[in-house]
Amino acid sequence: xxxxxxxxxxAPPEEKAFLIAVDEGKDPGWSAEESLAELASLAVTAGAxxxxxxxxxxxxxxxxxxxxxxxxxxxxxxxxxxxxTLLIADDELSPxxxxxxxxxxxxxxxxxxxxxxxIFAQHAxxxxxxxxxxxxxxxxQLPRLTRMWxxxxxxxxxxxTRGPGESQLETDRRLIRARIxxxxxxxxxVRRSREVTARARDRRLTSTVAIVGYTNAGKSSxxxxxxxxxxxxxxxxxxxxxxxxxxxxxxxxxxxxxxxxTVGFIHKLPHQLVDAFRATLxxxxxxxxxxxxxxxxxxxxxxxxxxxxxxxxxLGAGDKPRVVAWNKSDLLGSATADPDAVAPVIGxxxxxxxxxxxxxxxxxxxxxxxxxxxxxxxxxxxxxxEGELLSRVRERGTVExxxxxxxxxxSGRVAPALAGELRAAAERARTVDAGSR
Numbered sequence: 001x002x003x004x005x006x007x008x009x010x011a012p013p014e015e016k017a018f019l020i021a022v023d024e025g026k027d028p029g030w031s032a033e034e035s036l037a038e039l040a041s042l043a044v045t046a047g048a049x050x051x052x053x054x055x056x057x058x059x060x061x062x063x064x065x066x067x068x069x070x071x072x073x074x075x076x077x078x079x080x081x082x083x084x085t086l087l088i089a090d091d092e093l094s095p096x097x098x099x100x101x102x103x104x105x106x107x108x109x110x111x112x113x114x115x116x117x118x119i120f121a122q123h124a125x126x127x128x129x130x131x132x133x134x135x136x137x138x139x140x141q142l143p144r145l146t147r148m149w150x151x152x153x154x155x156x157x158x159x160x161t162r163g164p165g166e167s168q169l170e171t172d173r174r175l176i177r178a179r180i181x182x183x184x185x186x187x188x189x190v191r192r193s194r195e196v197t198a199r200a201r202d203r204r205l206t207s208t209v210a211i212v213g214y215t216n217a218g219k220s221s222x223x224x225x226x227x228x229x230x231x232x233x234x235x236x237x238x239x240x241x242x243x244x245x246x247x248x249x250x251x252x253x254x255x256x257x258x259x260x261x262t263v264g265f266i267h268k269l270p271h272q273l274v275d276a277f278r279a280t281l282x283x284x285x286x287x288x289x290x291x292x293x294x295x296x297x298x299x300x301x302x303x304x305x306x307x308x309x310x311x312x313x314x315l316g317a318g319d320k321p322r323v324v325a326w327n328k329s330d331l332l333g334s335a336t337a338d339p340d341a342v343a344p345v346i347g348x349x350x351x352x353x354x355x356x357x358x359x360x361x362x363x364x365x366x367x368x369x370x371x372x373x374x375x376x377x378x379x380x381x382x383x384x385x386e387g388e389l390l391s392r393v394r395e396r397g398t399v400e401x402x403x404x405x406x407x408x409x410x411s412g413r414v415a416p417a418l419a420g421e422l423r424a425a426a427e428r429a430r431t432v433d434a435g436s437r
Contacts, residue, residue, distance in 0.1 A: 015108075016083055017048040018075070020067060021055040021090035030267065030303045032057075032090065038267060039090050039112060046119050051082040055090075065104075066097045072104060079105055088115055091268065095144045113140060113270035120273065128190050135183040136272040142176050145169065194282065207257040207371050207415060209249075210287035212312065214304035215264030217295040218327040221354035223247060223261045226364070244283060251368040256395065260287070265311045267303070274314060285315055289370055290322035296351065297331035321374065323366050324349040330356045372398050375413040380426035382408050389425055393418065 019039050023032030032055040040050045056071050065072040066089055078084070086108050087101060093111040101109045110118075117140055120133045211219045226249045246260040260283045274281070284290065292308065294301050312318040330353040350366050352359035378399070382390065383406075390408060393399055399412030407429075410422060 015048045015086045016051045017043045017086045017088050018051060018078060018082060018084035019043065019053040019088050019090065020075070021053075022061050022067060023055055023057045024060065025057070027303075030300065034300065035090050035267065039088060039115075042112070042115050042119065043088060046115055046122070048086060048088075051084050052078055054078065061091065062097075063094075064097065065100055066091070066093055072101065075101075075105055079107065086110065088112070092270070098144065112268050113272070116266065116270055116273065131183060131186055131190065132277050135180065135187060136270065136275070136277075138176050138180050138183070139272045139275070140270065142173065142180070145172055145176070191278075191282065207289070208283075208287045209257050209259045209289045209291050209367060209371075210284045211259060211261045211291045211293060212284060212308060213264060213293035214295065214308055215266045217264065217293045217298075217304070218354050219264060219293045220245070220261050222291075222293055222325060222327055222352070223249075223259060225354040225357060225360055226259060246283075249364070251364045255368055255398065257367065257371065259291070265308050267307050269307070269311060274311065278315070281315055284312065284320075285317045287317075287320070288374060289367065290317065290320050291367065292322050292324045293327050294324060295328050296326035297328045321370055322348065323363070323370050325359075325363055326351045327354055329353045329358055368398070372413050375415050376419040377412075378414055378419050378422050379411040380409070380422050381429070382410060382422070382425055383429050383432075384408060386425050386429075389421060393422065 019036050021032040021036050021039070027035075036053050036055060040053065043050050054067075054071070054075070056067050058068060062068050062072075067075075075087070084107065087105060087110070089097075089101075089109070089111045091111060092113045093101075093109070098109050098111070117133070117137050120129075121137065124130045124133045211223060213219050223245065227247045244260055244262050246258055248256050249259045250256045262281060262284055263277060290312075292305075294305060298304065309318060312320075326349060329351045345362050345366055348366070348370065350359055350363045352363050354360075375398070381404075386408075390401070390410070393410055393414060394401065399410050399414060402409040402411075414422065
């Protein structure tokens with residue numbers, strides 16, 4: 001074979017991952033084994049090959065080894081058998097636990113938080129998303145920085161070992177803290193920019209809906225289905241979409257809303273991510289209505305909903321009005337695979353399928369009804385010169401418009417701010433008419 005026939009594969013080799021977990025019995029309905037299955041999906045999403053897993057029932061996590069010391073020692077045999085090069089723990093490890101396992105096994109050690117951060121780093125596509133991921137990564141790495149410099153003090157201390165390691169470590173800490181401060185300023189700029197956009201939407205009196213839910217529940221697919229376009233990137237992977245996407249969705253009768261797809265939540269979501277993505281997630285707090293997407297075919301859907309509720313509570317949006325879309329109904333049977341079949345609506349919940357289109361009209365109607373319930377009743381008469389206001393009423397409200405020879409009667413339900421404008425315009429018209437008599 002000549003040199004010109006040779007090809008060089010520059011792709012990094014796939015890492016072989018071994019997963020570990022501790023079941024303390026604190027999470028009913030969500031065992032360590034089931035949590036490990038989700039961790040395996042995360043590892044595959046990050047690009048690793050899962051070669052094995054082990055979990056242990058313990059009253060408390062071991063402060064030194066995470067697993068018990070004996071179980072940790074058994075990992076050496078597992079490494080010999082599987083050849084794993086990466087150990088991933090299902091809970092957040094302390095720096096000392098991470099260092100102890102690395103020294104014992106001679107492989108890289110990550111925890112669930114570090115793995116999720118790595119996936120976020122891979123999937124962030126916009127400048128805003130990359131900023132927020134980098135901030136989360138640095139805040140996660142800062143307390144773990146000591147383990148990176150253990151090679152400088154392996155001789156056990158003494159003359160010649162004290163200064164350089166500490167000096168380098170402190171230098172790196174200062175650099176990371178300075179970078180964190182700069183990133184926080186830039187993320188604050190993102191927040192202010194979003195606030196300006198939100199105020200502009202408020203002036204246009206456009207209702208807003210934020211899509212929330214567990215990762216891979218089909219949030220982006222549902223937004224695409226509601227829009228009728230490929231508005232958001234959708235893929236059958238955990239955290240396929242990080243960057244928020246906002247699109248106008250028509251609900252019928254001329255009414256439209258702005259719907260924003262937000263980052264998915266997950267069990268044991270790293271708090272650094274919630275903090276870093278707060279500028280993005282504030283779209284949830286600002287929205288008039290939440291559209292919670294649930295994978296109806298997932299047997300852990302109730303546990304997933306609890307996780308979503310926990311994050312919403314942390315964001316101060318836990319009590320917001322919401323509509324629940326039980327997605328992926330096509331996986332339940334042929335009856336729900338027909339997009340023209342009538343979808344059941346129970347309270348604020350609708351059974352839908354983003355893939356087939358089943359239940360989308362019922363979902364649009366439910367969203368419109370829920371928004372209308374937030375609106376106010378109006379019954380006013382306006383002069384024809386209020387054409388711009390009348391145009392917005394037709395687009396933003398559920399109203400009847402009666403065109404008379406000299407005036408227009410508007411009756412129905414509209415957003416509170418728009419109701420105020422209508423009443424003010426009607427009062428101005430009465431004042432003008434009274435003055436002209």
